[in-house]
Amino acid sequence: MKKLFFVLALLIPVVIYAQTIKTDVLVLGNSNAAFAAGVQASESGVNAIILTQSDGFKLGDYRNFPENGVTKAFEKRARKSLKLADTVAIPEMNYQILNAIIKTWSDSSKLFDVINNASYYEIKRSGSGWEAKLTKDKSIKAKVLIVTDHADRILSALKIPSLKIAETSTINYSENVYRTTIGGLQRTSNFLSLYNLLIPDQENILYIGADSFEIGQAAGATAAYGAFYKTKTSLSNLKRIQGELLAYKLSLMPFEDVKVIDSNWLAIQKVGITGILKADIKDGKLFFNPEKEVAYNEIKQPIKDYYYKAQIWFDDHHNIPINLENTISMVSYVGNKAVDATKTEIEKKWNKNYKFSSKYDLKKVLTRREFSAIINEYLKPFDVVNVDRTGRVIR
Structure with missing residues (x-):
């Protein structure tokens, strides 16, 4: 794992006391976003548990995963599980194989854990963090909560009538909000601002849609920042989170014509975020025109x-x-x-x-x-x- 703003992280395993599982980040869901959030949080050096509440993840065809650090992390484990050399393409995987790879990964990791087939019947605030009750005698306590589905089940704990999901924006150079991006959506001109992810007046909880790997990865890094520094999500440091995500190969500006494998990808991403060089938007996609x-x-x-x-x-x-x-x-x-x-x-x-x-x-x-x-x-x-x-x- 690259030692970035979590360079001093200690690999502390999940601790169980009296049927209470303690973790840094708890992710609810079995979607693309839930998977990416849990993986990124663990890659960033904190304990992460994904509570799927089902028999596994519903991720679709691996070959359609976006090019980013979460995909690379999965690919590494897939090659090891399937005994494939780096020169051999990873084949199409069905639901069972994909989840078997993730289970092996979870079982062998000190920071990444997946709990399947376990629903929570109550979730509530616990100090500055959260507690999810699985049974009368068993619960999970976390510093930061990421919700990817069934947000209605936690509204009573928040004491609000509704919870607004994190929304993306379209890059518009007449405004400067694109500089606050923490995730560009591939094959679009859309991005997620850190300040659209954070929920006003609600600390240490993030609510994202289920479909996007990129938004999941952004949420995972943001949650990991709060957990590692023992701070509120409202005090998230934009530049450190952006830097962490760039280090894990997430395109913050979704340039269609500059891929992650490009030797100048990082420099172009950084300059693109500043707006010193602006891209063209054509047919809903963003083109940097590097040549x-x-x-x-x-x-x-x-x-x-x-x-x-x-x-x-x-x-x-x-x-x-x-x-x-x-x-x-x-x-x-x-x-x-x-x-x-x-x-x-x-x-x-x-x-x-x-x-x-x-x-x-x-x-x-x-x-x-x-x-x-x-x-x-x-x-x-x-x-x-x-x-x-x-x-x-x-x-």
Whole structure:
């Protein structure tokens, strides 16, 4: 497991005292979202239990799973269970085989557990967390609860008449909310904002739809953050959760033309989230156009919005081509770096580190792929500049 913001997590097994099972995250449901939430929470370093209340998960065809870290985690266990080499494609799996793989995974994991065929008859607040009563003498206590179905069964515990499900939004560049994304839905231009996942006036509970792996993974990382840091979900740290999800290969911006396996995927994701380079929306899908050349007017204002010093540089450089030489001049000025040293560094990294297919040429107008890699490394707009809950840059 990558050691990210949960780097200090101790692998503490589920503890049972007097028929009370204690965990960090409890997920209710047997859907795509429930599975992804439980897997991501455990991958992020906390104990997670999924209470399916049925005889297993209803996940559909594995071959249609989205490309992300949850899928990779499942694929690793599937290959081990089916004794398949990495070079052999995983075949179509029926309901029984898929659930047998998950059971083996659950049985052998210290952090990931699945309880099938066990319904709860009551769920209630327990301190800052939750308690689900399975029988009169047996219950599960959790710090954070994720609900993927039958939300009506917990309304009495919340003391409210209804519970609003987390809703996605369509990327709209006239607003900045897309910068608060914690999950892009593949093959769409839709995303989930962290602030649409959090429930006003209700702590340590997340309510998501059943269908989406991506939203499930986002909810799992958010719940894990709260459990690990022993904090309220309302105090979730956007950048840390985004960083965790990117580390586990969840596309926060659902670019149709830049896949997870792309060597520049992470840089393009980070720059895409900032809006310094904006995508095109066609037929309800989001296209980054990584091989298209960068134009002066498309980056001028966004970079000025992120950096005070960029305003001076652009005032001194009017309508110039965004070639490699001018880009190095800009990042060196804004980032307080030596121009010649930066040229030398980038030349060394051009093909070896960045994996660019083009030749290093100072007069070359940069593609959006090349510009993203350089801006991400030398100015780090995603990493060092914070935004508020509306996506507005905070400087």
